[in-house]
Amino acid sequence: MSARVTLSVDGRAVAVAAGASVAAAIEAAGVAVFRHSVTGTARAPLCGMGICQECRVTIDGEPHRLACQTACAEGMRVETAAAGGSRGVGR
Amino acid sequence: MSAIATVDCDVLVVGAGPAGLAAAGAAARAGAGVVVLDDNAGPGGQIWRGAGAGVAAPDARAAAPWLDALEHPRVQPLAGARLFAQPAPGLALAETPAGPLAVRHVRAVLCPGARELFLPFPGWTLPGVAGAGGLSALVKSGTPVAGQRVVVAGSGPLLFAVARELKRHGARVLLIAEQAPRGRVARFAAGLWRWPAKLADALAHRAALAGVPYRTGSWPVEALGGEALAAVRVSDGRRVREIPCDRLACGFGLVPNAEPARLFGCAIAAGGAVATGARQETSVPGVFAAGEAAGIAGLEAALAEGAIAGLAAAGAGEIPAGPRRARERARAFGAAIARAFALRDDLRALARPETVVCRCEDVTRGALADQPGWRAAKLHTRCGMGPCQGRVCGPAAEFLFGWGAESVRPPAFPVRLESLAAAGEVPPGGTEGP
Numbered sequence: 389m390s391a392r393v394t395l396s397v398d399g400r401a402v403a404v405a406a407g408a409s410v411a412a413a414i415e416a417a418g419v420a421v422f423r424h425s426v427t428g429t430a431r432a433p434l435c436g437m438g439i440c441q442e443c444r445v446t447i448d449g450e451p452h453r454l455a456c457q458t459a460c461a462e463g464m465r466v467e468t469a470a471a472g473g474s475r476g477v478g479r
Numbered sequence: 480m481s482a483i484a485t486v487d488c489d490v491l492v493v494g495a496g497p498a499g500l501a502a503a504g505a506a507a508r509a510g511a512g513v514v515v516l517d518d519n520a521g522p523g524g525q526i527w528r529g530a531g532a533g534v535a536a537p538d539a540r541a542a543a544p545w546l547d548a549l550e551h552p553r554v555q556p557l558a559g560a561r562l563f564a565q566p567a568p569g570l571a572l573a574e575t576p577a578g579p580l581a582v583r584h585v586r587a588v589l590c591p592g593a594r595e596l597f598l599p600f601p602g603w604t605l606p607g608v609a610g611a612g613g614l615s616a617l618v619k620s621g622t623p624v625a626g627q628r629v630v631v632a633g634s635g636p637l638l639f640a641v642a643r644e645l646k647r648h649g650a651r652v653l654l655i656a657e658q659a660p661r662g663r664v665a666r667f668a669a670g671l672w673r674w675p676a677k678l679a680d681a682l683a684h685r686a687a688l689a690g691v692p693y694r695t696g697s698w699p700v701e702a703l704g705g706e707a708l709a710a711v712r713v714s715d716g717r718r719v720r721e722i723p724c725d726r727l728a729c730g731f732g733l734v735p736n737a738e739p740a741r742l743f744g745c746a747i748a749a750g751g752a753v754a755t756g757a758r759q760e761t762s763v764p765g766v767f768a769a770g771e772a773a774g775i776a777g778l779e780a781a782l783a784e785g786a787i788a789g790l791a792a793a794g795a796g797e798i799p800a801g802p803r804r805a806r807e808r809a810r811a812f813g814a815a816i817a818r819a820f821a822l823r824d825d826l827r828a829l830a831r832p833e834t835v836v837c838r839c840e841d842v843t844r845g846a847l848a849d850q851p852g853w854r855a856a857k858l859h860t861r862c863g864m865g866p867c868q869g870r871v872c873g874p875a876a877e878f879l880f881g882w883g884a885e886s887v888r889p890p891a892f893p894v895r896l897e898s899l900a901a902a903g904e905v906p907p908g909g910t911e912g913p
């Protein structure tokens with residue numbers, strides 16, 4: 389129940405409850421902007437369920453992963469717009 | 480050419496929400512071998528998201544007997560597996576963390592649920608603005624909201640469930656703004672005695688939300704902020720109030736996820752739901768649909784339809800009267816919701832010419848204004864051509880401009896290149912009896 393996993397978001401370590409999504413870890417790390425749109429505006433999760441694609445970040449080096457549908461794993465490396473993850477890439 | 484991992488089953492169930500769980504359980508108990516695909520990391524669908532993982536608590540007890548279906552020896556659940564193509568009858572392709580997977584099946588039950596209807600208004604792309612069910616889903620998966628000020632807005636009884644979930648996680652819910660007028664909401668509430676389970680839900684929500692203002696005839700007109708949300712402006716048609724807040728949770732009802740059924744070639748009914756008959760059969764032999772993809776009517780309908788579809792897909796002759804009656808009762812509830820929470824015309828005027836409608840391609844309302852229809856808009860503005868493939872802006876454009884949706888081409892969902900390559904090299908499909 390209270391098991392925790394530790395991962396890094398933009399280089400900063402965060403601990404979240406086991407079972408939490410990457411989207412949750414990003415916000416727990418205090419990051420509000422997940423990515424930038426094709427015209428450069430700030431974006432964050434909208435649908436929470438794998439539809440809108442606004443939560444895309446880079447996970448363990450792989451870009452465009454859905455933060456809302458990916459469960460956190462021990463040692464995972466997550467990069468948001470701030471670290472250049474999925475920056476300005478619309479498709 | 481590498482061979483693709485392949486599994487065989489009698490019944491493929493797409494979606495492990497209430498409808499899919501009910502279908503899987505019913506089909507397995509009737510003797511069928513079942514594979515259940517769901518693109519989430521865990522089962523439960525929207526309402527029971529996280530119930531298995533212990534992240535979400537209150538619904539876990541209601542979910543437990545249904546989640547048991549996944550423990551049945553004839554059921555093989557596959558989490559994190561997203562259906563993306565159906566290259567031949569009896570053959571479905573899914574993308575999984577371990578790579579593409581082919582599922583050969585004799586019959587299929589499609590239970591992909593619904594998504595929220597999002598309508599564009601100035602500021603709706605700001606971080607901090609999410610769907611209503613959307614924020615609830617995020618919170619169920621661990622997104623922190625403790626101590627944050629949240630405005631819940633949009634339409635439908637889902638707003639109560641959302642506000643309650645947020646409050647349970649420590650958020651300060653400042654207001655629930657319901658766009659439907661007071662009279663219609665009051666009539667809906669007065670008729671709730673016909674669905675005792677829903678009445679009990681409503682009373683429990685009310686008790687849990689004591690002190691949270693619920694305002695009918697109110698809707699958000701603008702979200703304000705720089706890089707993130709700072710305040711929301713809410714109108715009641717006469718007056719606009721500005722409410723400083725950390726989050727806005729806003730959804731205007733639900734839209735059936737019809738894409739998987741379109742992939743299978745199933746006919747879609749007016750209103751966007753998958754067309755189904757008395758046994759939940761679709762227009763394609765051997766393919767069934769259940770739950771909110773087949774019509775928005777809530778949990779009880781999803782469970783009843785799932786059970787019926789599961790039995791039918793397993794080849795059962797007679798469908799018992801119990802689930803048939805439950806389905807009728809629940810669908811009447813869905814119809815009552817549709818009447819009570821129909822959307823007001825004012826919402827069509829929220830987006831300004833410079834307001835983004837298609838968030839993937841940043842296409843504004845102004846750019847769409849001169850387009851004669853959806854197809855032309857896609858061609859000339861790239862509206863609906865981005866990664867969400869029109870699943871957000873399509874229903875919005877339908878509401879704003881009256882444009883009809885159109886068929887999908889595989890992949891209906893963004894997939895990795897290796898998965899696409901897999902679509903070209905799969906083994907021949909299973910067989911389908913009439």
Ligand SMILES: Cc1cc2nc3c(=O)[nH]c(=O)nc-3n(C[C@H](O)[C@H](O)[C@H](O)COP(=O)(O)OP(=O)(O)OC[C@H]3O[C@@H](n4cnc5c(N)ncnc54)[C@H](O)[C@@H]3O)c2cc1C
Pocket residue numbers: 435436437493494495496497498499516517518519523524525526527560561562563590591592593594595610611612613615616637640641733736739769770771772777778781892
């Ligand atoms: C965001 C959201 C939040 C909601 N929250 C609540 C709530 O708190 N309380 C409430 O009473 N009702 C809620 N609802 C309403 C809810 O839809 C119904 O109550 C009920 O969950 C419907 O059951 P279902 O089985 O039809 O669909 P769902 O529960 O939506 O289950 C469908 C499942 O199919 C999966 N899926 C979809 N497409 C694919 C694919 N291509 N491949 C693999 N899997 C796929 C989905 O990820 C999902 O897990 C919510 C709806 C939404 C959209």
Ligand code: FES
Pocket residue numbers: 432433434435436437438439440441442443444454455456457
């Ligand atoms: S928040 Fe919409 S896809 Fe992740």
